[in-house]
Amino acid sequence: MSAQAPACQLLERQKDNYVALWVIGPPVDSWLIGQSSGVVSGDFDVLREWQAKGKQARTPFDLAVGEPFGKEVVLFWPKAHQLGIWWLKWLCEQLPEGTPIEIVGEHQGGIKRVPKMLEELGMPWDKRDNARRCSLFATQTVALDSTSDSAWQQFETLGLTLNSHPGVFGHGKVDEGTLLLLESIENSLPKKPLKVLDMGCGDGIISAWLAQRGHHVTAVDVSAFAVEACKRTLAANGLEGRVLCSDVFSALEGEQFDWIVSNPPFHKERDISYGPSQRLISAAPEHLNAGGRLILVANGFLPYPDLLQRAFQDFQTLADNRRFKVYGAIKSQR
Template sequence: MSARVPACQLLERQQDNYAALWVIDPPMDSWLVDQSAGVVSGNQGVLNEWAAKGKQAHNPFEIAVGEPLGKEVVLFWPKAHQLGIWWLKWLCEQLPTGTSIEVVGEHQGGIKRVPKILAELGMPCDKRDNARRCSLFVTRSAALELASGNAASESAWQRFEAVGVTLESHPGVFGHGKVDEGTLLMLESLDSCLPNKPLKVLDMGCGDGIVSAWLAQRGHHVTAVDVSAFAIEACKRTLAANGLAGRVLHSDVFSALEGEQFDWIISNPPFHKERDISYGPSQRLISGAPEHLVAGGRLVIVANGFLPYPEHLQRAFQDFQTLADNRRFKVYSAIKPSR
């Protein structure tokens, strides 16, 4: 478990005797796991952490509307404030009107915007505490107006067209509302080197499903995985919007794919965790790829040019090549030796 989180320390100093605390989109913090009865998060790693301690753990898309969470709810404000707005709307749909909701977060993470956002939603706001460069607000769930007959939280979804596919995008998902330059470079590289025969392909870190849909359009058998439940839902919607088939799994890198092998693994792996640079998932992707590739199978990844992926590829595969380099991004390919 990681070191104590400032926002959790601010909560702890309230000295509340929580009886049935539910935490929404929290960081990993040992005190918070022990204090809470359950967690709702889009992050599979967080869900695994709570479940390992015998706590209830759900992603928001598997909870029925109105399913009880309890009367003690704390939302940890995310860096993507549009995602924070989505969580507030989701909580208003989920909780009885007038249920107390605490909202906590770091100043550099945008928590100071919360009073204005609550006012725009017609929700009250009281400031409860301020310390450790964090703030804690208290509000109450409200009955929000429905848009076009849909739940208010549905308004966060954005549909757009790119590379010949229709994409469904959600706040908090990588590249929300646009296509990443590195992904475009990788797709251009794949267009010239993918064989015509159908392959069993793993799209690792699928995001909104642009790579999965692009591959499925070309007849490949796609498995898409992501640590984010929002990405999983977006990828499912993207495939459906294009009338395409594919298997989509909520997985922390290879955790849901034990023993399974693929012809190709394709990825635009993340290197940020909130505001910090983190190579952990990328390193696990590269080091675990040979085990999940058939003999002669190929890993293709795209990355910012400054990232130290060549040394990781060399260590895992003994050899690799650069398929493309536009000075900002590089596309790497590594092949598992045939035996």
């Protein structure tokens, strides 16, 4: 089966060179899954696809520093360059010095900037191949002056300390939509503790804000980087909460909540994708107690009113600042 992703097509030309390939941060691609021994990724969907084919699958936070996982390593260059630099530093910490690494990516995703970044890190490089608007570079791990942990950013907002990582939504700043959402629910939050689900928790701002007000928070995200960021944010503020890797409701079978609160994503890398938001809205009633509320914020142009109408029969616009809208829907008491 020919590979779908252009970067995988470029790798397919080198396939005779790979015996026990480990891929880092890859797309889901059937040829690649079949070709590789294992994957390290921050994306729960990717890990699940590799596991389903009986392959090894780890997040970078599952591996102890220096724990071996592979000698043939290909890094797929991410859209967020700071995340790419983090992966390079992490690989240098994780693997013995001098371990060969290949880096592949699409030209529109910024792979052409990689040689400059490798030079800045003191990593040697050469170009191995170039086709299908993709490039493949070869380098090797070196001992670095700075650690991958230096990529974490801590900043203050709304009386909270947030921890953020490259590749996590809104890295290093507070999203305007999230602020509008919190502002719009501040006065309607009951005093009694609610069981609240923060869907797509990112750096944990919504979870921490709710936990600070005494609510019992479960936070989920499909990104292992976001899960780690949210855990660090809760810890930095001395707050309690349960944080899970989950593709929408996949880790919450049968659980119900008083409120579900979300600033759902609508991008997957460079593509617009409404899939997760559609699943969130359509399945929300099953995961709400009677009288429970779904509250979400979205860019004003997104087609959520129709989805909310179908799932709940009724919804309200709680706030609208022209760029973002906050919607609220209540599950009927029946």
